[in-house]
Amino acid sequence: MYRIAICDDDKEFIDYIKKIIIELGMNYNNTEYYEYESGELFINALKKNIEYSLIILSVELKNMKSYDIAFKIREIYKDTILVFCSGIYEPNPISFKTMPFRYLLKEYSREKMVKEVREIINYMKKNEKKIEVHYNCIKFKISIDKxxxxxxxxxxxxxxxxxxxxxxxxxxxxxxxxxxxxxxRIKEFGFSYAHNSYIVNLKYIKINGANELEFPNGEKLTISRSKIQEFRTNFAKYLEK
Incomplete structure (x- = not known):
């Protein structure tokens, strides 16, 4: 599940950009949206430690300096994709310290805005390295490295x-x-099918014999005949990297 936050005191722009994102396939089945119409509301929401996949932040917020919010975001979310939006092109040297992925200009044509947002969404999907799981009714995210x-x-x-x-x-x-x-979503990060019923993280496997895999905890799995060629190819590419 992706979580996208949009902070702008212009509600019409929030609705506009959200509609574009939904049109690009980020519907309510795979995405949760968080809308904040002031910097104060967003700052208060940061205390909840919601794991956002993408944050779209206006640089023209009333009563608060948006870059102060951006630095606060980076204290909590070091890797979350941050995108600034503005009615005027105003990249400030200070802003680059918060590592924004892109600026969106509100004056873009709809065609241009869709193109820019599509690139942002594709980048977000490509770099989503966490998977949401649940245990005893509690939901949380696990890094794919684990x-x-x-x-x-x-x-x-x-x-x-x-x-x-x-x-x-x-x-x-x-x-x-x-x-x-x-x-x-994660195959390019070192995962491969070893069987129709499971995919494995190539980072952790030890190969015993022709078709047995062993993990650091001692657990063992078998590479199926139908997947052995595909697995060997993927493992060789992984080793090359």
Whole structure:
């Protein structure tokens, strides 16, 4: 699930940019939207530590300096994609210290705005390196670097991880995303099918014999005959990198 925050004291612009994002496929089935019509509301929301995938922030907020908000964002969200929007082109040297991905000008034609937003959304999807899971009715995100492998389930998938929290009694978590959808999102980060029922993180595997995989926790999986050629190709590319 993606989470997109839009902070602008112009409600019409919030509605406009949100409509474009939805038209580009980020509907309510895969995206949660957070709208803030003032800097104060957004600052208060930051205390909740919502894990945003994308933040669109106006540089012309009333009563607050937007760059102060941007620095606050970076204190909490070091990797979240930050996009500034403005009615006038005003890139400030200070703003670059907050590592914005892009500026959006409100005066863009609709065609130009759609093009820019499409590029932002594609970049967001490409760089989403966390997967949302739930355990005992609590939802949270796990970095893909912590994942050993992902197996298919009747509804969604099961995420098998290294020990992420000592207090938890399990290293397996439920994800509502289908395994195939997860794979299409993270395959370029070193994941490969080893079987129709699971994809593995090539970072952690040890290969025993011709078709057995072993993980650091001692768990073992088998590479299926139908996937062995694909797996070997992906593993060779991974080693090259």
């Amino acid at each position: 994942i050993y492998y992902i197996s298919i389930a009747k509804r969604g998938s099961v995420i098998h991880t290294s020990k992420i929290v000592e207090q938890l009694e399990t290293d397996c978590f439920i994800c509502d995303e289908r395994m195939i959808d997860i794979y299409n």
